[in-house]
Amino acid sequence: MSSISGPPPSLKDDKAEVVLRKLEMTVKQKLDGLLFGNHLGLVPGPGSEAGESRVYHPGDDVRRMDWYVTARTTTPHVRETVADRELETWIVVDLSASLDFGTADVEKRDLAVAAAAAFVYITQHGGNRVGAIITTGEETIRVPAQSGKAHGDWLIRKIIETPRAKDGTRGDLGATLEELRRPQRRRGLIVVISDFLGEPTWARPLTGLQARHDLIGVEILDPRELELPNIGLVTLTDPETGQTVEVQTADKGLRTRFAEEARRQRAEIATGLRRAGAGHLRLRTDRDWLLDVMRYVANRRRGAPGGALR
Numbered sequence: 001m002s003s004i005s006g007p008p009p010s011l012k013d014d015k016a017e018v019v020l021r022k023l024e025m026t027v028k029q030k031l032d033g034l035l036f037g038n039h040l041g042l043v044p045g046p047g048s049e050a051g052e053s054r055v056y057h058p059g060d061d062v063r064r065m066d067w068y069v070t071a072r073t074t075t076p077h078v079r080e081t082v083a084d085r086e087l088e089t090w091i092v093v094d095l096s097a098s099l100d101f102g103t104a105d106v107e108k109r110d111l112a113v114a115a116a117a118a119f120v121y122i123t124q125h126g127g128n129r130v131g132a133i134i135t136t137g138e139e140t141i142r143v144p145a146q147s148g149k150a151h152g153d154w155l156i157r158k159i160i161e162t163p164r165a166k167d168g169t170r171g172d173l174g175a176t177l178e179e180l181r182r183p184q185r186r187r188g189l190i191v192v193i194s195d196f197l198g199e200p201t202w203a204r205p206l207t208g209l210q211a212r213h214d215l216i217g218v219e220i221l222d223p224r225e226l227e228l229p230n231i232g233l234v235t236l237t238d239p240e241t242g243q244t245v246e247v248q249t250a251d252k253g254l255r256t257r258f259a260e261e262a263r264r265q266r267a268e269i270a271t272g273l274r275r276a277g278a279g280h281l282r283l284r285t286d287r288d289w290l291l292d293v294m295r296y297v298a299n300r301r302r303g304a305p306g307g308a309l310r
């Protein structure tokens with residue numbers, strides 16, 4: 001695949017402000033004039049928030065009849081809807097210790113930050129509000145939804161500067177998503193960025209959010225999570241538990257079993273997202289991340305079911 005952007009900036013090599021500006025330049029240069037529009041079609045339709053009632057006119061959609069007002073006034077009325085011109089986007093970012101891993105161009109954490117920045121820049125126009133909930137396992141950071149470029153930059157900088165988890169505790173993605181269910185928020189877009197490893201505690205609350213929100217699951221992965229190379233005896237460490245195990249990668253049977261289990265795991269993640277009604281964008285540390293984002297958004301604008309991209 002030809003690259004249009006190269007790997008995202010490394011959080012280890014650059015300061016937060018440098019990473020922010022690199023991401024801004026990369027995303028805007030590639031997306032400006034190509035994908036920008038009213039929410040890029042991420043939340044299509046005339047709107048779902050109830051508006052004022054008005055007198056019925058011939059040609060109005062009878063499905064929007066306001067029967068309560070019609071009965072009270074004896075004059076046919078229809079209920080207008082508020083067009084979703086002001087979108088509220090919530091970005092849930094999982095920065096658990098398992099994201100501090102990468103064997104290709106960057107770490108998964110770098111890719112997660114880049115994905116968050118892309119969706120901030122995509123959705124922040126036209127008075128749209130963007131907020132974030134960041135979970136590391138040690139702490140949960142909440143950034144309230146506000147509009148404006150300054151707020152968007154501050155939100156991205158907050159994600160960049162989030163310290164790495166020290167004790168290796170995995171963030172509870174399910175509990176984080178529950179925070180978006182209570183109190184109930186106005187209809188909008190929720191983008192969940194994670195590797196979705198561990199127990200699928202996220203499946204149930206994500207399903208509960210689909211009634212009022214458009215959902216996108218951004219799955220972050222590294223090629224070594226899909227298959228093991230033949231490099232002899234290696235010691236592997238679980239970044240979230242600290243447990244180590246020696247693996248003889250020269251064993252072809254072991255490599256085959258690992259690949260099969262990895263495929264099963266990823267299939268379960270894809271199924272869980274699909275059942276929750278979420279679009280599925282998969283970003284890999286060895287692929288052009290921005291090209292994958294652009295293709296995904298273009299598919300959603302064309303109305304592709306779920307906007308899935310593998």
